[in-house]
Amino acid sequence: ETGVTQTPRHLVMGMTNKKSLKCEQHLGHNAMYWYKQSAKKPLELMFVYSLEERVENNSVPSRFSPECPNSSHLFLHLHTLQPEDSALYLCASSQDVGGGGELFFGEGSRLTVL
Amino acid sequence: QQQVKQSPQSLIVQKGGISIINCAYENTAFDYFPWYQQFPGKGPALLIAIRPDVSEKKEGRFTISFNKSAKQFSLHIMDSQPGDSATYFCAASSYSGAGSYQLTFGKGTKLSVIP
Numbered sequence: 001e002t003g004v005t006q007t008p009r010h011l012v013m014g015m016t017n018k019k020s021l022k023c024e025q026h027l028g029h030n031a032m033y034w035y036k037q038s039a040k041k042p043l044e045l046m047f048v049y050s051l052e053e054r055v056e057n058n059s060v061p062s063r064f065s066p067e068c069p070n071s072s073h074l075f076l077h078l079h080t081l082q083p084e085d086s087a088l089y090l091c092a093s094s095q096d097v098g099g100g101g102e103l104f105f106g107e108g109s110r111l112t113v114l
Numbered sequence: 115q116q117q118v119k120q121s122p123q124s125l126i127v128q129k130g131g132i133s134i135i136n137c138a139y140e141n142t143a144f145d146y147f148p149w150y151q152q153f154p155g156k157g158p159a160l161l162i163a164i165r166p167d168v169s170e171k172k173e174g175r176f177t178i179s180f181n182k183s184a185k186q187f188s189l190h191i192m193d194s195q196p197g198d199s200a201t202y203f204c205a206a207s208s209y210s211g212a213g214s215y216q217l218t219f220g221k222g223t224k225l226s227v228i229p
Contacts, residue, residue, distance in 0.1 A: 031212070042203075045216070050214040094214065108157050
């Protein structure tokens with residue numbers, strides 16, 4: 001495996017379900033990110049983890065709960081979501097100072113909330 | 115102000131033509147300006163990037179033009195090909211410490227190159 005891998009690629013859930021999205025990076029990077037991509041809107045940064053510590057939480061509703069157990073893995077736990085949460089959720093990673101700001105994205109998890 | 119304004123929202127170009135996408139920003143703390151390319155079903159991938167100490171950067175058929183005083187930058191795709199059909203995002207970045215970067219994205223431009 002190379003790059004950033006996300007599972008599952010597609011997820012359909014009801015408003016009362018609990019599910020998790022998983023991200024794994026094989027690049028040796030120090031920072032990992034969750035972005036939300038909705039149609040006709042800019043990519044929205046949700047969470048940033050650097051060296052396994054959360055450094056950014058952009059006013060994301062508590063129904064989204066991130067977890068970063070180590071520098072290679074990132075989870076997004078989902079519960080009691082709303083239909084407007086349906087979107088493509090992208091995970092990304094970046095190197096430290098030498099990376100120059102380049103993010104490496106996974107292919108995303110397409111979430112549909114019924 | 116963290117917003118990055120991108121235009122046009124969509125663009126149709128004939129094969130062999132020039133595709134031009136424009137972006138503008140407000141925050142002078144941004145110090146890195148990447149462009150990402152996203153194909154359907156894929157995540158965005160870095161295409162080309164520039165820092166504000168240069169006015170132009172060229173990589174193959176892709177060129178970024180940067181105007182620091184106007185706080186604008188643009189992507190030019192020369193000799194556009196059908197395989198270039200994708201959504202393009204401009205972004206502006208600043209270092210936020212501990213190995214992480216704050217990237218602000220534009221809304222994206224859907225490019226269609228027709229034969």
